[in-house]
Amino acid sequence: DGGITQSPKYLFRKEGQNVTLSCEQNLNHDAMYWYRQDPGQGLRLIYYSQIVNDFQKGDIAEGYSVSREKKESFPLTVTSAQKNPTAFYLCASRLAGTLTDTQYFGPGTRLTVL
């Protein structure tokens, strides 16, 4: 059963703690993406990776970090430097074989800072 999985579905964090969100895909997609979603603001790109061991900052990378050690995995760490981390986080992936390959999304992780 192919797809994108994100875990956990809900995550609670105390202020000052780092937390890591998991994103795994078994679609053999090359590119992976992390978005942040806030009410009324749509989706904003945090980081993206087109190949293993390489990634680029998106529009709102401050306070976040990523790694891409395996093709199927792209974890996102929300650090204590992120001033307002409470949000819904979406991971996506894309085959990237052509210019027009579609991005497909995982089910999301809702992070709440207590």
Place this chain on the structure above:
Amino acid sequence: AQSVTQPDIHITVSEGASLELRCNYSYGATPYLFWYVQSPGQGLQLLLKYFSGDTLVQGIKGFEAEFKRSQSSFNLRKPSVHWSDAAEYFCAVGAGNTDKLIFGTGTRLQVFP
């Protein structure tokens, strides 16, 4: 820089009525355009996409969208809405490729029986 505007934050329709959700984009060349749907607490599901060719594209769940270059629009339509269509709808644009998408702020659709 490219941008996407969804002018309607919230739309309410009766079940069985027709629907049109508006999307305007800003991009100098031919854009890659997408409509995604999101149910509460879920990820985004692709409804349809436009890259080139026929400007009227058909998608899943009975949705269609029309690309109008002269109006920089890519409005989503459905002739008869079902209660299960209640969700949030996002328009997105890719500038020359689909690697970096710019999303609109979304339109929340409410359907009354």
